[in-house]
Amino acid sequence: MSTSFEKMDEFVNLKETELRLGLPGTDNVCEEREKVSCCNKRALPSEIESSTRKSETSPPRKGQIVGWPPVRSYRKNNIQTKKNESDNEGQGIYVKVSMDGAPYLRKIDLSCYKGYSELLKALEMMFKFCVGEYSERQGYEGSDFVPTYEDKDGDWMLIGDVPWEMFVRTCKRLRIMKGSEAKGLGCVV
Amino acid sequence: MREDNLEMSENVERYLQLDPRSAAISQPPSSSSSAAAFVSPANKSRNCNSPCPDHVLENVLENVLQFLTSKCDRNAVSLVCKSWWRVEAQTRFEVFIGNCYSLSPDRLTHRFKRVRSLVLKGKPRFADFNLMPPNWGAQFAPWVAATAKAYPWLEKVHLKRMFVTDDDLALLAESFPGFKELTLVCCEGFGTSGIAIVANKCRQLKVLDLIESEVTDGEVDWISCFPEGETQLKSLSFDCVDSSINFKALEGLVVRSPFLEKLRTNRFVSLDELHRLMVRAPQLTSLGTGSFSPEDVSQGEQEPDYAAAFRACKSLVCLSGFKEFTPEYLPAISPVCANLTSLNFSYANISPDMLKPIIRNCHNIRVFWALDSICDEGLQAVAATCKELRELRVFPFDPREDSEGPISEVGFQAISEGCRKLESILYFCQRMTNGALTAMSENCPDLTVFRLCIMGRHRPDHVTGKPMDEGFGAIVKNCKKLTRLAVSGLLTDEAFSYIGEYGKLIRTLTVGFAGDSDMALRYVLEGCPKLQKLEIRDSPFGDVGLRSGMHRYYNMRFLWMSSCTLSRGGCRDVAHDLSNVVVEVFGSDDDDDDDFTRDYVETLYMYRSLDGPRKDAPKFVTIL
Numbered sequence: 001m002s003t004s005f006e007k008m009d010e011f012v013n014l015k016e017t018e019l020r021l022g023l024p025g026t027d028n029v030c031e032e033r034e035k036v037s038c039c040n041k042r043a044l045p046s047e048i049e050s051s052t053r054k055s056e057t058s059p060p061r062k063g064q065i066v067g068w069p070p071v072r073s074y075r076k077n078n079i080q081t082k083k084n085e086s087d088n089e090g091q092g093i094y095v096k097v098s099m100d101g102a103p104y105l106r107k108i109d110l111s112c113y114k115g116y117s118e119l120l121k122a123l124e125m126m127f128k129f130c131v132g133e134y135s136e137r138q139g140y141e142g143s144d145f146v147p148t149y150e151d152k153d154g155d156w157m158l159i160g161d162v163p164w165e166m167f168v169r170t171c172k173r174l175r176i177m178k179g180s181e182a183k184g185l186g187c188v189v
Numbered sequence: 190m191r192e193d194n195l196e197m198s199e200n201v202e203r204y205l206q207l208d209p210r211s212a213a214i215s216q217p218p219s220s221s222s223s224a225a226a227f228v229s230p231a232n233k234s235r236n237c238n239s240p241c242p243d244h245v246l247e248n249v250l251e252n253v254l255q256f257l258t259s260k261c262d263r264n265a266v267s268l269v270c271k272s273w274w275r276v277e278a279q280t281r282f283e284v285f286i287g288n289c290y291s292l293s294p295d296r297l298t299h300r301f302k303r304v305r306s307l308v309l310k311g312k313p314r315f316a317d318f319n320l321m322p323p324n325w326g327a328q329f330a331p332w333v334a335a336t337a338k339a340y341p342w343l344e345k346v347h348l349k350r351m352f353v354t355d356d357d358l359a360l361l362a363e364s365f366p367g368f369k370e371l372t373l374v375c376c377e378g379f380g381t382s383g384i385a386i387v388a389n390k391c392r393q394l395k396v397l398d399l400i401e402s403e404v405t406d407g408e409v410d411w412i413s414c415f416p417e418g419e420t421q422l423k424s425l426s427f428d429c430v431d432s433s434i435n436f437k438a439l440e441g442l443v444v445r446s447p448f449l450e451k452l453r454t455n456r457f458v459s460l461d462e463l464h465r466l467m468v469r470a471p472q473l474t475s476l477g478t479g480s481f482s483p484e485d486v487s488q489g490e491q492e493p494d495y496a497a498a499f500r501a502c503k504s505l506v507c508l509s510g511f512k513e514f515t516p517e518y519l520p521a522i523s524p525v526c527a528n529l530t531s532l533n534f535s536y537a538n539i540s541p542d543m544l545k546p547i548i549r550n551c552h553n554i555r556v557f558w559a560l561d562s563i564c565d566e567g568l569q570a571v572a573a574t575c576k577e578l579r580e581l582r583v584f585p586f587d588p589r590e591d592s593e594g595p596i597s598e599v600g601f602q603a604i605s606e607g608c609r610k611l612e613s614i615l616y617f618c619q620r621m622t623n624g625a626l627t628a629m630s631e632n633c634p635d636l637t638v639f640r641l642c643i644m645g646r647h648r649p650d651h652v653t654g655k656p657m658d659e660g661f662g663a664i665v666k667n668c669k670k671l672t673r674l675a676v677s678g679l680l681t682d683e684a685f686s687y688i689g690e691y692g693k694l695i696r697t698l699t700v701g702f703a704g705d706s707d708m709a710l711r712y713v714l715e716g717c718p719k720l721q722k723l724e725i726r727d728s729p730f731g732d733v734g735l736r737s738g739m740h741r742y743y744n745m746r747f748l749w750m751s752s753c754t755l756s757r758g759g760c761r762d763v764a765h766d767l768s769n770v771v772v773e774v775f776g777s778d779d780d781d782d783d784d785f786t787r788d789y790v791e792t793l794y795m796y797r798s799l800d801g802p803r804k805d806a807p808k809f810v811t812i813l
Contacts, residue, residue: 067318069644071588074401078536
């Protein structure tokens, strides 16, 4: 935890002497960069736009005010994000992630990741744990934590057991299991 | 309503083992409190062998007062004299508390001895828009603790914007064996575990309505926790519970709930699952359709006849949901359109072409909620058909200040011309004109609620370039029944002079990014004789404006002012001069500790209170 803060501090200090193309006084780009650096991602300016749109803590765009227009977040979160059939961009695939022992749930957008290794890295950072070594036969070895998911049939599977595309299509939510319960899953496959 | 009252009073009597004739001599409230409101009853009554004149009067009064249900009437009755105050307190079964901090739970239980229904409201409305840091307060805990002891016969609890924990729900379920109705609107702090306990222990449960609340997913299969056998369920709303549902259990529950009239499912219930529920409960009057998308469209299987299921629901008058709808299936609701009185499409991105064939048949609609995706064209279609429309709400699909905004004064004016019986409107748009507002003020004289949100701040009339003063002026002048008003767009002090002068019945006023000076606030506070709730944000009103309301703050429910130009000193003076008003100031919750030296007040929230400042204020709140 402390290392990422140190990195942030370094970055903030550099801001003073940095040459930018923005007008003096515009801090938006820096704000967005700081948010991104929390996730340890070095993003290019073009990437910043899209990643902040998807991240939960994206700063308000220029001119956006807190709580304006006055629409409740319940309503904002529930408005169907699927636009017309012709919209190819595919709005995010949000799934909940829980970890045994953690008092909160997080949500991630599966469409942000290109494969299992990216996903697992993100989970590791989000919940501050390490997954073990994955093998098809034995599942995850070397760690108390095992990443699992519930598919649309209601079955709990190990993350990594099915091809990535199939996983993204069928995954309903994720759960990082801990301890003995997790061991059992490894043998099901 | 009246039968309910009589029945409940019988229940309470039975519980207290009181003879109704001797009700006037029941245990007196404790006279240990020094508050002037308390009355020590006459002792002579105890020693009478025959009913004293006082008694006879009280008995008669009690029988008469049973028929008074309106809280305003009851409040008036209680002010007549001490005797009437006492009898009214004994016959008030339903208590409404508009601000949970205006009195303590003890005061409630001391005054009213036979409460069987409690309505409690907590946080002020602007908290919905992230203008209040979390953990501000409004906990249900002290209320459930007090009522658990005082009113074991409690049947109904209705909470809005309160913080309710699973423990609170557990205590509720355990303490009130006859509990019948739980409604939680815009609440938070609880999860599926709490709901499970209520479902399991409240065997008389008729209503479980969870509306726009934040429900933590504790991954508890709460639907399975309803007891076996026939239930008393009349209404079950869980569309805000954002976790998957054990459908088999839900289906089983519906099958054994013969009295079920309202069912609002969440988006995890697919269209085919909804179909199965509808087939088992054709008696439904109100249906929340969940996702309104089929689970999986597999080739071989026969698709259920959705239209037939809707046709079979002959009593269906209210439809909502459509949270992830698939357009092809929308026509399935056509069989019920002619009977619908309420239709909520506000979570569905419905285009004008999708709307028109549906709305064309909705002649009886009284309440219509939608997204602005229906465009002006859709609104024109509504205006052409829905002559009985009383309430219209149009929300923005893209709720950003600089969004496109597909609706305008065109749709607005069409509605005013077509729907003459309109009483309530909430309209989000990017373009509006004074002309359209004036037209509506003339066409719809029955308006009681007028809320217009021009999303771009300070936007003038987009045709004339003038402020929106005249339009809002027309609304307050012509709509003589107006009780609630929310303004927006470019507004000068003049608009507020109209509001203050003509808004004779306005109880709730919402202002944002408007006005030029303290005069605007003065106009309102020196006018609007019925004003109860005033919520203001980001407007140039300061201490002078604040002081202009000193004569009336005690008679209001609350005043909220955020991001205005108030100073700490000014607020402190008000607090000093009004001893019965609690003055809270706070900023965002990451303010540093040298708060005390800062003079600027980010947020002021003040309200009258009978029991002084609350003891549960978090660190970031300062009570002056």
